Amino acid sequence: MFFVASLSPFDPLVAYLGDNYQFATAAQREAARAAYGIDRPWLQAWWEWLTGLVHGDLGWSSTQSQPVATVLAERLPFTLGLSAAALALAAVLGVLVGAIAGMRRGGRLDRACTGFAVTMAAVPPFVVSLVLVATVAGGLRWLPTSGAAAPGEDYTVGGVAVHAVLPLIALTVSQLPWLLLAMRAAVVDATGSDAVRAARARGIDGWALLRGHIAPVSVLPTLALLGTRLPELIAGAAIVETVFGWPGMAAVLVESAAALDFPLLATLTVGAALAVLAGSALSDAAAVAVDPRIELTA
Numbered sequence: 001m002f003f004v005a006s007l008s009p010f011d012p013l014v015a016y017l018g019d020n021y022q023f024a025t026a027a028q029r030e031a032a033r034a035a036y037g038i039d040r041p042w043l044q045a046w047w048e049w050l051t052g053l054v055h056g057d058l059g060w061s062s063t064q065s066q067p068v069a070t071v072l073a074e075r076l077p078f079t080l081g082l083s084a085a086a087l088a089l090a091a092v093l094g095v096l097v098g099a100i101a102g103m104r105r106g107g108r109l110d111r112a113c114t115g116f117a118v119t120m121a122a123v124p125p126f127v128v129s130l131v132l133v134a135t136v137a138g139g140l141r142w143l144p145t146s147g148a149a150a151p152g153e154d155y156t157v158g159g160v161a162v163h164a165v166l167p168l169i170a171l172t173v174s175q176l177p178w179l180l181l182a183m184r185a186a187v188v189d190a191t192g193s194d195a196v197r198a199a200r201a202r203g204i205d206g207w208a209l210l211r212g213h214i215a216p217v218s219v220l221p222t223l224a225l226l227g228t229r230l231p232e233l234i235a236g237a238a239i240v241e242t243v244f245g246w247p248g249m250a251a252v253l254v255e256s257a258a259a260l261d262f263p264l265l266a267t268l269t270v271g272a273a274l275a276v277l278a279g280s281a282l283s284d285a286a287a288v289a290v291d292p293r294i295e296l297t298a
Contacts, residue, residue, distance in 0.1 A: 102187025
């Protein structure tokens with residue numbers, strides 16, 4: 001990550017000096033580079049960050065003028081809360097609606113759900129976000145357009161919840177199509193299995209058939225898909241946060257990348273990678289819990 005960031009075409013000094021960059025002399029620019037520590041080779045910057053990390057020091061964010069630990073403590077809860085709520089809501093809706101649509105293959109509900117999922121899978125998250133801002137927030141004025149609190153007010157549980165409605169909808173919609181389609185396809189396959197035919201021959205049908213024979217098998221592909229969707233969830237959360245001005249990690253991520261704020265950028269990159277690995281492991285563990293026939297071997 002340090003090596004790739006060093007190849008960035010952005011001049012980090014522009015981000016630090018702003019409009020004063022064009023008026024600064026060559027000597028002033030070199031002095032500023034030394035003061036901000038951006039004149040160091042990327043290998044040296046990486047080693048200093050790594051040695052500090054070993055001692056529990058995440059470093060100093062030059063773009064935020066704060067320790068990286070403070071930036072994470074202030075902003076990470078907003079990103080984690082929004083992302084976790086969106087993923088959980090998308091998973092619940094995807095499993096329920098996908099199961100019902102799969103049980104009624106070819107019906108109106110199935111066609112409507114499939115059409116919605118295929119359409120929304122092709123729509124980027126920022127388009128959904130802008131449509132929500134233009135219609136619900138701007139046109140109807142039902143909900144606030146940005147932020148997590150009214151201007152000049154402190155964060156409150158109620159205020160954050162109201163401001164989170166539109167970002168939550170946008171991020172949920174971006175994750176829902178694939179989960180819904182995966183669950184529907186798994187249910188369709190399960191309904192044609194010999195075990196389900198035998199259950200129907202014994203008089204089991206409807207919700208009892210879905211709950212006892214189809215859902216436990218069909219939910220496994222959806223659980224596996226949850227782990228692989230985490231990278232897109234992280235990217236989608238960054239886009240949605242930017243559109244709605246959500247005080248999460250998106251803004252500081254962009255700033256740290258443009259200004260080569262190595263300590264903050266490295267922490268966010270490693271954190272995102274660990275989140276993806278943890279999500280994949282949790283999805284595998286959930287699959288084992290749902291179906292004991294699956295075994296995990298080291």
